[in-house]
Amino acid sequence: MAADITLLFKASVKTVKTRNKALGLIDSSSREEPSGAKRARARDSFSGRAREVISNISKLKDFLLQHRKEYVNAGSVMCSDVSRMTDSERDQIDQDAQIFMRTCADAIGQLRSEMGKQVVSTQVKNHRAAVLDLIEAYLRGVCKLYSEQRAVRVKRVVDKKRFNVDLWEDNRVDDDLSPEEIQMFEQENQRLVGEMNSLLDEVRQIEGKVVEISRLQEIFSEKVLQQETEIDSIHQLVVGATENVKEGNEDIREAIKNNAGFRVWILFFLVMCSFSLLFLDWYDG
Amino acid sequence: MAASVREKQTAALKRMLNFNAPPLKNTTAEPVWKLLIYDRFGQDIISPLLSVKELRDMGITLHLLLHSDRDPIPDVPAIYFVMPTEENIDRICQDLRNQLYESYYLNFISAISRSKLEDIASAALAANAVNLVTKVFDQYLNFITLEDDMFILCNQNKEHISYHAINKPDIMDTDMDGIMDTIVDSLFCFFVTLGAVPIIRCPRGNAAEMVAVKLDKKLRENLRDARNSLFTGDTMGTGQFSFQRPLFVLADRNLDLATPLHHTWTYQALIHDVLDFHLNRVSVEESQGSEASPAGARPKKKNKKSYDLTAADKFWQKHKGSPFPEVAEAVQEELDTYRAQEDEVKRLKSIMGLEGEDDGAISMLSDNTAKLTSAVSSLPELLEKKRLIDLHTNVATAVLDHIKSRKLDVYFEYEEKLMSKSTLDKSLLDIISDPDAGTAEDKMRLFLIYYITSQQPPSEADLEQYKRALVDAGCDLSPLNYIKQWKAFTKMAATPANYGSSGVKPMGLFSRVMNTGSQFVMEGVKNLVLKQHNLPVTRILDNLMEMKSNPETDDYRYFDPKMLRGSESSIPRNKNPFQEAIVFVVGGGNYIEYQNLVDYTKARQGKRVLYGCSELFNAAQFMKQLSQLGQK
Numbered sequence: 062m063a064a065d066i067t068l069l070f071k072a073s074v075k076t077v078k079t080r081n082k083a084l085g086l087i088d089s090s091s092r093e094e095p096s097g098a099k100r101a102r103a104r105d106s107f108s109g110r111a112r113e114v115i116s117n118i119s120k121l122k123d124f125l126l127q128h129r130k131e132y133v134n135a136g137s138v139m140c141s142d143v144s145r146m147t148d149s150e151r152d153q154i155d156q157d158a159q160i161f162m163r164t165c166a167d168a169i170g171q172l173r174s175e176m177g178k179q180v181v182s183t184q185v186k187n188h189r190a191a192v193l194d195l196i197e198a199y200l201r202g203v204c205k206l207y208s209e210q211r212a213v214r215v216k217r218v219v220d221k222k223r224f225n226v227d228l229w230e231d232n233r234v235d236d237d238l239s240p241e242e243i244q245m246f247e248q249e250n251q252r253l254v255g256e257m258n259s260l261l262d263e264v265r266q267i268e269g270k271v272v273e274i275s276r277l278q279e280i281f282s283e284k285v286l287q288q289e290t291e292i293d294s295i296h297q298l299v300v301g302a303t304e305n306v307k308e309g310n311e312d313i314r315e316a317i318k319n320n321a322g323f324r325v326w327i328l329f330f331l332v333m334c335s336f337s338l339l340f341l342d343w344y345d346g
Numbered sequence: 347m348a349a350s351v352r353e354k355q356t357a358a359l360k361r362m363l364n365f366n367a368p369p370l371k372n373t374t375a376e377p378v379w380k381l382l383i384y385d386r387f388g389q390d391i392i393s394p395l396l397s398v399k400e401l402r403d404m405g406i407t408l409h410l411l412l413h414s415d416r417d418p419i420p421d422v423p424a425i426y427f428v429m430p431t432e433e434n435i436d437r438i439c440q441d442l443r444n445q446l447y448e449s450y451y452l453n454f455i456s457a458i459s460r461s462k463l464e465d466i467a468s469a470a471l472a473a474n475a476v477n478l479v480t481k482v483f484d485q486y487l488n489f490i491t492l493e494d495d496m497f498i499l500c501n502q503n504k505e506h507i508s509y510h511a512i513n514k515p516d517i518m519d520t521d522m523d524g525i526m527d528t529i530v531d532s533l534f535c536f537f538v539t540l541g542a543v544p545i546i547r548c549p550r551g552n553a554a555e556m557v558a559v560k561l562d563k564k565l566r567e568n569l570r571d572a573r574n575s576l577f578t579g580d581t582m583g584t585g586q587f588s589f590q591r592p593l594f595v596l597a598d599r600n601l602d603l604a605t606p607l608h609h610t611w612t613y614q615a616l617i618h619d620v621l622d623f624h625l626n627r628v629s630v631e632e633s634q635g636s637e638a639s640p641a642g643a644r645p646k647k648k649n650k651k652s653y654d655l656t657a658a659d660k661f662w663q664k665h666k667g668s669p670f671p672e673v674a675e676a677v678q679e680e681l682d683t684y685r686a687q688e689d690e691v692k693r694l695k696s697i698m699g700l701e702g703e704d705d706g707a708i709s710m711l712s713d714n715t716a717k718l719t720s721a722v723s724s725l726p727e728l729l730e731k732k733r734l735i736d737l738h739t740n741v742a743t744a745v746l747d748h749i750k751s752r753k754l755d756v757y758f759e760y761e762e763k764l765m766s767k768s769t770l771d772k773s774l775l776d777i778i779s780d781p782d783a784g785t786a787e788d789k790m791r792l793f794l795i796y797y798i799t800s801q802q803p804p805s806e807a808d809l810e811q812y813k814r815a816l817v818d819a820g821c822d823l824s825p826l827n828y829i830k831q832w833k834a835f836t837k838m839a840a841t842p843a844n845y846g847s848s849g850v851k852p853m854g855l856f857s858r859v860m861n862t863g864s865q866f867v868m869e870g871v872k873n874l875v876l877k878q879h880n881l882p883v884t885r886i887l888d889n890l891m892e893m894k895s896n897p898e899t900d901d902y903r904y905f906d907p908k909m910l911r912g913s914e915s916s917i918p919r920n921k922n923p924f925q926e927a928i929v930f931v932v933g934g935g936n937y938i939e940y941q942n943l944v945d946y947t948k949a950r951q952g953k954r955v956l957y958g959c960s961e962l963f964n965a966a967q968f969m970k971q972l973s974q975l976g977q978k
Contacts, residue, residue, distance in 0.1 A: 063358065063361075063362070063366070063453070063483045063484060063485045063486060063487075064457070064483065064484040064486070065366070065481070065482075065483055066458075066463070066482050066483065066484055067480075067481050067482045067483075069460075069463065069482070070463055070466070070467060070479065070482040073460070073463045073464045073466075073467040074467040074470065074471060074476050076464065076467070077464055077467045077468045077471055078471060081468075081471070108421045108422070115376055115377065119376055182417040184408060184410070184416065184417045184419065185417060185419055187407070187408055188379075188381070188407045188408050188419055188422065191379070191402065191407035191408065192379050192407055194402075195377040195379060195402075195405065195407070196377060198377070199376065199377050273716075273719055276719070277718065277719060277722060280722060
């Protein structure tokens with residue numbers, strides 16, 4: 062139960078103002094806002110664009126939510142005809158939404174790369190990176206809305222088709238054929254219908270499973286992309302490490318050679334010294 | 347008070363972080379970004395309650411310390427959460443002058459004085475930034491909530507209000523007043539957040555009484571001031587359906603000095619005693635592998651890992667009060683369940699591989715896709731579970747190492763027997779002179795407990811013998827001086843505390859057979875079972891809550907801030923037993939008392955007890971304070 066003392070603060074400001082006036086100090090109320098222009102300029106570059114992206118995503122979200130009811134309302138027989146959406150309209154919405162989401166994702170990517178190039182302090186960099194993360198999470202939430210909507214629509218279409226089996230009437234009436242041929246034809250028809258139905262069932266099952274698999278694939282690709290950056294950095298490190306090891310080997314080889322050469326020289330020097338000693342000794346004696 | 351203190355404090359923090367407006371439930375709302383600036387007090391309050399991820403989810407892009415170098419980030423609002431001290435106010439004024447942020451939301455942890463508010467006002471005027479200071483709030487959150495029903499006062503300056511500071515012989519009145527003011531301020535904030543005016547009971551003649559008098563006065567003043575009272579308002583409505591007011595029991599550490607020195611056997615208390623456990627974060631040292639290091643190589647590096655034990659960790663919530671062997675078994679069980687689930691997921695992989703050979707595999711596909719989807723969605727849960735199991739395995743192994751090397755189970759058993767005055771099988775001298783049972787500190791603790799709980803002090807000759815044995819073992823004898831003084835003092839005042847009857851049943855050999863399969867082979871560590879017994883603090887609470895008459899608590903003072911006239915009488919006006927109580931120990935508390943209170947509450951339906959203390963110390967820290975007092 063916090064206490065709001067903003068009003069108290071404003072009252073203190075007034076008190077201090079009157080006190081300053083009474084003491085004859087500089088009256089600050091006539092000073093212009095010098096930082097207003099500077100603030101406006103800084104706003105344009107990063108946060109202005111970030112806010113633009115957010116407002117676009119919000120527009121998309123509102124649009125999706127607005128038309129959600131009609132979009133999902135696929136195949137209900139008793140809906141009012143005015144708000145009925147045709148399939149082509151739905152496809153149009155799908156396409157538009159996807160293009161829009163892709164543009165937003167591109168805009169975020171662009172902001173990120175630009176931010177990498179600018180020279181600002183670490184804190185500002187971290188702040189901007191976090192802001193971009195927040196925007197991405199928001200975009201992902203809106204995309205989830207859209208894909209849920211779409212999955213519901215696909216499911217309803219699939220269900221609707223299942224119930225239309227009974228509408229496959231066999232309307233063929235042929236007066237020229239004899240009763241036996243008619244019966245034979247009827248039997249064959251039944252058999253064909255049965256076969257088609259079983260095929261249809263299987264296809265429908267596969268369709269449902271494919272939708273699920275596509276969802277799974279989305280999850281997997283997200284995970285793989287996440288790991289991509291880490292794998293890249295590991296790759297760089299390993300390449301660097303191999304280089305270092307190679308150079309290390311070279312250095313060791315050289316050191317061994319130098320060591321050997323050094324020993325040879327020492328040996329030579331000692332032999333020379335002993336010969337010179339012998340010579341001097343012979344010379345003296 | 348349906349919501350716990352932790353939930354209330356978290357809700358208050360979340361509201362503050364949402365620009366002091368109640369947070370919306372909308373899941374896909376537009377993100378608004380902001381900065382959080384805090385001082386060390388604010389950091390201690392926020393860190394047990396909100397994780398960095400939760401802060402990010404609320405839109406906080408950066409969280410910075412007030413007194414660090416901060417760069418201007420020109421178009422972002424900044425939320426400040428600081429204590430109203432001189433340095434903090436100066437720094438805020440400096441920020442205003444340097445125009446670091448777009449707008450400022452100032453939240454003070456406890457109430458700010460009028461003069462400091464004017465300082466900020468004049469700085470804002472000078473920087474022409476008055477319109478940028480959008481909101482100023484007094485949050486009244488000057489306490490740290492560690493568990494749903496446990497809180498401590500502060501972590502930063504705890505030497506200021508420690509047991510040592512309150513009880514040192516050369517304390518001056520001004521110091522004492524300062525300490526009391528700090529404690530009362532925090533307790534006042536606690537009751538404002540809780541939203542209830544309690545009935546206060548305290549013993550006579552010690553620090554607890556002083557705190558009670560001041561707190562009563564402060565609550566009374568605030569209630570009288572009808573315009574600005576913090577205890578009325580529409581936000582309080584939800585909490586006030588319980589017409590009963592809570593009972594606030596103030597206890598002083600001096601009434602029971604043996605419990606902080608006691609060796610313990612429950613999981614959370616053991617971690618606090620043996621490892622570095624601080625604000626729900628434990629640091630464990632791990633040694634790097636067990637291969638023999640070749641001669642001349644560098645010594646094995648030990649790295650310290652720290653883990654957070656939070657409310658979301660279900661294993662921790664379930665087992666933090668269980669005796670240690672139970673915890674070991676439970677970790678084993680969790681590991682087994684996890685392995686079973688992992689195997690199931692792996693089996694799916696092999697089924698997927700088989701499928702390619704079979705043409706008619708479309709029917710198999712249907713089951714498996716569903717299984718695959720459920721497996722993939724449950725993977726994050728599984729990973730989290732694995733992480734928690736690893737965490738607890740590491741922590742429990744570290745604790746077990748300490749127990750084995752110091753033979754803490756022997757100490758625990760012996761101390762339980764001492765405190766319950768049952769017969770002892772080994773003599774105290776044997777344990778003290780035993781060179782590989784425990785560190786010097788453990789022996790000193792044992793001896794102090796013996797000294798505190800014995801009915802009459804040991805004879806001079808015995809005492810000399812003990813002292814010599816202790817010095818041989820390497821102990822420092824200054825705490826003993828202090829305890830002698832304390833005992834003399836309390837003997838004059840009241841009868842020494844009775845620790846109640848308890849029993850300890852060792853389950854020696856049986857445990858070996860049971861645990862051979864488990865990862866924790868507890869050979870030689872007796873599997874002790876705790877029987878229920880009541881510590882002095884719990885007994886006092888019981889008497890006061892149930893209005894039982896008992897010579898110990900009959901002359902406790904009674905304060906009711908809502909009454910018009912403060913009375914000196916100690917006759918309680920309320921004859922019904924209380925449903926909710928808050929116990930606060932002035933001078934420090936620990937997890938053993940907390941666990942005892944939790945067990946007491948579990949045994950009684952419908953009662954809620956909160957535990958608070960001015961600081962939380964384990965036995966080692968308490969011994970240090972005692973030796974400082976003994977050296978004076």
